[in-house]
Amino acid sequence: MTTISNSLMWFRKGLRIHDNPALEYAAKNSSNVYPVFVIDPHYMKPDPGAFSPGSRLAGVNRIRFLLESLVDLDSSLKKLGSRLLVFHGEPGDELIRCLKEWNIKRLCFEYDTDPYYQALGARVKNYASENGIEIFSPVSHTLFNPAHIIEKNGGKPPMNCQLILKLVGEPQWLSSPLSTTLDTIPPIGDVGNCDIIEVPTLKQLGYEDIQEDEPPIFRGGETEALRRLRESTSDKEWVAKFEKPKGDPSAFLKPATTMLSPYLKFGCLSSRYFYQCCKEIEKEFKNHTDPPVSLRAQLLWREFFYAVGFGTPNFDHMRGNAICRQIPWNDDDELLAAWRDSRTGFPWIDAIMVQLRKWGWIHHLARHSVACFLTRGDLFVHWEKGRDVFERLLVDSDWAINNGNWLWLSCSSFFYQFHRIYSPITFGKKYDPSGAYIRHFLPVLKDMPKEYIYEPWTAPLSIQTKANCIIGKDYPKPIISHDVASKECKRKIGAAYELNKKTNGMVSDEDMQNLR
Numbered sequence: 001m002t003t004i005s006n007s008l009m010w011f012r013k014g015l016r017i018h019d020n021p022a023l024e025y026a027a028k029n030s031s032n033v034y035p036v037f038v039i040d041p042h043y044m045k046p047d048p049g050a051f052s053p054g055s056r057l058a059g060v061n062r063i064r065f066l067l068e069s070l071v072d073l074d075s076s077l078k079k080l081g082s083r084l085l086v087f088h089g090e091p092g093d094e095l096i097r098c099l100k101e102w103n104i105k106r107l108c109f110e111y112d113t114d115p116y117y118q119a120l121g122a123r124v125k126n127y128a129s130e131n132g133i134e135i136f137s138p139v140s141h142t143l144f145n146p147a148h149i150i151e152k153n154g155g156k157p158p159m160n161c162q163l164i165l166k167l168v169g170e171p172q173w174l175s176s177p178l179s180t181t182l183d184t185i186p187p188i189g190d191v192g193n194c195d196i197i198e199v200p201t202l203k204q205l206g207y208e209d210i211q212e213d214e215p216p217i218f219r220g221g222e223t224e225a226l227r228r229l230r231e232s233t234s235d236k237e238w239v240a241k242f243e244k245p246k247g248d249p250s251a252f253l254k255p256a257t258t259m260l261s262p263y264l265k266f267g268c269l270s271s272r273y274f275y276q277c278c279k280e281i282e283k284e285f286k287n288h289t290d291p292p293v294s295l296r297a298q299l300l301w302r303e304f305f306y307a308v309g310f311g312t313p314n315f316d317h318m319r320g321n322a323i324c325r326q327i328p329w330n331d332d333d334e335l336l337a338a339w340r341d342s343r344t345g346f347p348w349i350d351a352i353m354v355q356l357r358k359w360g361w362i363h364h365l366a367r368h369s370v371a372c373f374l375t376r377g378d379l380f381v382h383w384e385k386g387r388d389v390f391e392r393l394l395v396d397s398d399w400a401i402n403n404g405n406w407l408w409l410s411c412s413s414f415f416y417q418f419h420r421i422y423s424p425i426t427f428g429k430k431y432d433p434s435g436a437y438i439r440h441f442l443p444v445l446k447d448m449p450k451e452y453i454y455e456p457w458t459a460p461l462s463i464q465t466k467a468n469c470i471i472g473k474d475y476p477k478p479i480i481s482h483d484v485a486s487k488e489c490k491r492k493i494g495a496a497y498e499l500n501k502k503t504n505g506m507v508s509d510e511d512m513q514n515l516r
């Protein structure tokens, strides 16, 4: 490798120093490295009509997490003799301006498979190649290159998570320790007339901070990610015996899983480093769990959705998506709003949606419960609408994983046992018979006796009065009868499956209309 004077490190995800091959490469043999992050207004347009502060695409919890992650990254870079150069604007324009202004000879950035980032990357790459700028864009957000998985599967994305390791084997980087830090980063050169800003506040980005009764559950950044990873893996036996889908979705004082997803989403934590840590722990236990249920395997589920998302045109839509069953979902915005705003009258569902809004995170089986209820279980609302709500409210919102799981939960792809429906009454009760989770997130029901906490509309009026919660006044009546609605959902999905089979998935708009 030749020594090149000016390199630019473009941070997008991968907001970390450890195991960051693009940053390591930029740091090698450069006289100057410019670490850049562009705050992209695409995600942040304020949405004043919405039910909580934030934009259509990114809610306040996620943006707070991002800003904290940038402050943390800036502080780590400063310790290495550098700093983060923050811009606000359309990332392609900003990047190209920096490349010109600073006479950059090498551009480094992590490869990203999300369609939005692919398009952005392509535009900047085109400019760089036309202008003789060396490009280094390694895969480090995922364990494997999704394109490699697809190639090994004969050019098609695998439709089964368990195929991943069979196709590509354990990753090559697994056998030697990944870098945990860097010694130093070459200094920034002259920045000329560029409009560099400090990491902005939420308010400066048009967000209103909603500090309610509880402080935010997550603190963004690599420092916190590594602390949480150490904490999660300190109980080695817990790691070795981890088994999903076992685990209590109602546990909120000490949630049943690692809660590392927001850190993986933004790349504050390297999934490869996490995988390596799990693998090391497994070596110490003969009877450790294995894929697809072990903790390490959860990262393979992530790979799976990345590979399928990357290899499937229109993965985020029903129409034009070859792996998605065509189902005549309804567009009932009132039902959608009742679900989104915790007004369904089913305490288990409403409490989960409160937790989602407040924390920006819910347990995997809680996601199952509310996604099933909205789509194939009860309300028959289009999965794309539920996906949008999750996209906005989850701190860990991830294009491939979110779309993949909504396809799964709505029985549109991957999983087809549409007769198996999560009951909005009995499923939560199995884990939390006293209803502590509901009382915490729906305090209006805090004095409801446990016999009625999952079905408060069945409580006699005298009990409702004593509990200070009159159903229909203080808390809604159920918006549907679960027994009736779930039977109707099964009937409609059964008919849609038949038609998909008959037409080989080529269901016309007219057929769709007839199914409604």
Ligand code: FAD
Residues within 6 Å of the ligand: 244, 257, 258, 259, 260, 261, 262, 264, 265, 298, 299, 301, 302, 303, 305, 362, 363, 364, 365, 367, 368, 371, 390, 394, 396, 397, 398, 399, 401, 402, 403, 405, 406, 409
């Ligand atoms: P752990 O159980 O501790 O797992 C560790 C990591 O493995 C997670 O952080 C995550 O990166 C990965 N992982 C775990 N489960 C899955 C899975 N089923 N699919 C893919 N990767 C997985 N996860 C997201 O990260 N972003 C999303 O936008 C997202 N949307 C979802 C939507 C629906 C409808 C459903 C049912 C699930 C969704 N998930 C999503 C997957 C999963 O629920 C979360 O990854 C998990 O609950 C995060 O908690 P954790 O970090 O404690 O997980």
